[in-house]
Each structure stands twice: as structure tokens, then as C-alpha cells.
Amino acid sequence: MSSKAQPQPRPTTLNFITGNANKLAEVQAILADVEVSVDIDSDSGADGDGKKGQGQGQGQRQRRLVLTSRDVPAHEIQGTIEEVARDKCARAAAVVGGPVLTEDTALEFRAYGGLPGPYIKYFLQALGHEGLNNMLAAYEDKTAFAVCTFAYSAGPGHEPILFQGRTQGRIVPARGPGVFGWDAVFEYEGKTYAEMDKTEKVGDTTPPPPNVAQWRACSSPKVAIHALVGCLLTIVEPDLTSRQGAG
Numbered sequence: 001m002s003s004k005a006q007p008q009p010r011p012t013t014l015n016f017i018t019g020n021a022n023k024l025a026e027v028q029a030i031l032a033d034v035e036v037s038v039d040i041d042s043d044s045g046a047d048g049d050g051k052k053g054q055g056q057g058q059g060q061r062q063r064r065l066v067l068t069s070r071d072v073p074a075h076e077i078q079g080t081i082e083e084v085a086r087d088k089c090a091r092a093a094a095v096v097g098g099p100v101l102t103e104d105t106a107l108e109f110r111a112y113g114g115l116p117g118p119y120i121k122y123f124l125q126a127l128g129h130e131g132l133n134n135m136l137a138a139y140e141d142k143t144a145f146a147v148c149t150f151a152y153s154a155g156p157g158h159e160p161i162l163f164q165g166r167t168q169g170r171i172v173p174a175r176g177p178g179v180f181g182w183d184a185v186f187e188y189e190g191k192t193y194a195e196m197d198k199t200e201k202v203g204d205t206t207p208p209p210p211n212v213a214q215w216r217a218c219s220s221p222k223v224a225i226h227a228l229v230g231c232l233l234t235i236v237e238p239d240l241t242s243r244q245g246a247g
């Protein structure tokens with residue numbers, strides 16, 4: 001696509017489009033403390049913020065993103081994780097007619113060259129936790145990568161921008177309450193996700209990347225979404241989308 005800059009409106013309200021209540025809860029938990037101070041050009045009053053921030057001075061004020069959620073059912077295409085993520089986000093923006101945030105969670109098995117990847121939902125539905133383990137029975141390598149890809153579109157016709165977090169773990173027989181997806185069979189540093197509380201699961205001490213151009217380098221979902229929100233709050237770099245093919 002062309003790297004021509006489309007003007008990127010600054011969102012203050014983010015429609016998070018998901019049909020998954022657990023996913024929404026985790027993103028809300030991650031974003032609960034997001035409050036970023038942003039430089040605002042003196043002549044750029046049309047930011048739609050609507051209310052004066054506190055603690056402002058010298059063209060700076062606090063800006064908050066308000067997260068709302070809507071389910072826009074849409075089928076997900078086949079393709080790479082990134083293609084699936086972009087397509088879902090673009091469709092959601094078209095339906096909503098405004099800015100949207102979407103998220104796709106993939107689970108890659110190294111022994112399977114990355115599959116099931118973005119199709120994990122259907123594998124999980126068909127096979128369950130035990131079946132996911134059985135898939136790897138013939139392989140010594142139980143390595144899996146949990147890949148969460150956030151996509152943001154400023155609205156219909158605006159190319160989605162992606163932020164991705166990758167976590168390396170391994171597939172183990174189910175442990176823990178396991179109410180959310182494949183949490184009970186994904187082990188990270190000795191615990192399955194189901195054995196962790198939410199904060200521990202999404203927690204990561206790595207600071208968000210200082211530069212949005214490092215969008216692929218996020219080490220966890222938490223870092224990825226912090227980077228995304230930071231990006232939204234400071235205005236999306238016009239040429240960011242042209243970098244997405246790299247890496």
C-alpha cells in the first residue's frame with residue numbers, strides 16, 4: 001500500500017471490538033492504569049477531547065483513553081496472523097464507522113511450523129486441552145508461542161496498525177482452573193497461565209518500547225498494548241504502516 005500519510009485523528013474513545021469477555025477483562029486490566037501525558041500543539045484544539053485535563057501546563061495535559069466494547073461478529077479470514085488481524089480490524093472499522101481496536105490471539109506450535117497459529121480457536125473447540133497435547137505426542141519439542149496482535153484503525157479506509165506481543169512457553173497437560181481458552185495448557189516459566197492471576201499473566205517488567213517503530217519487538221501482550229496506546233496518544237506516525245512488512 002502507499003505510504004502516503006492519511007491524517008490520523010486522535011481518538012479519545014476506543015471501541016474494543018471483541019466477542020470474548022475474558023479478553024475484554026484482560027485488556028481492561030492492562031489499561032486500567034493508562035493515563036499518559038501528551039504534548040498538544042497550541043493550535044490543534046480539534047482533538048475532540050471535550051474536557052480540560054488536569055495538571056496541564058505549557059501545552060501539556062493528561063489525556064485518557066476511554067475503552068468501550070462492542071461485539072461485531074465477523075468471520076475471520078485465512079492467512080498469516082498479521083493478515084487475519086488487519087482484515088478483522090478493517091472490517092470492524094467499516095461496521096462501526098469509526099476508530100476501533102481489535103485483538104487476535106494465536107498459539108503457534110514450533111513442531112508444527114507455527115500452526116495452529118491464528119486457527120487455534122477452532123483446534124481448541126474441536127480437540128480440547130487433551131487433544132492439543134495429543135497433537136504434540138509424537139514430538140519432543142513442546143514449544144509454543146502465544147502471540148497477541150492488537151490492531152487499531154482510525155476508521156473506515158484507514159490502514160490498521162499492528163502491535164504484537166509474543167511469549168514463549170510450552171504445551172503441558174492441563175493444570176489450573178482453565179476457564180479461559182488454552183490457559184491451562186500453556187506453561188510459562190513453570191506455571192500455566194491458568195495457575196496465574198490476571199496481573200501475573202499479563203504482567204511484564206519490560207518497559208514499553210520507546211519508539212513505536214519497534215512495534216514488532218514487544219515482549220508481552222502488556223507491552224504491546226502499552227505501546228499501542230502510547231502511539232495513539234501521541235498521534236500515529238504517518239509512515240508507520242509502511243514499516244509493517246518488515247520483521
Ligand SMILES: O=c1nc[nH]c2c1ncn2[C@H]1C[C@H](O)[C@@H](COP(=O)(O)OP(=O)(O)OP(=O)(O)O)O1
Nearest residue numbers: 017018019020103104105120121124180181182183
Ligand atoms: O489469553 C488467552 N489465554 C487463553 N486462551 C485465549 C487467550 N486469548 C484468546 N484465547 C482463545 C480464545 C479463542 O479460542 C482463541 C483466540 O481466537 P480469537 O479470534 O483471537 O478470539 P475470540 O474469537 O474468542 O474473540 P474475538 O471476538 O476478539 O475474535 O484463543
Ligand SMILES: [Mg+2]
Nearest residue numbers: 019076104121
Ligand atoms: Mg475471533
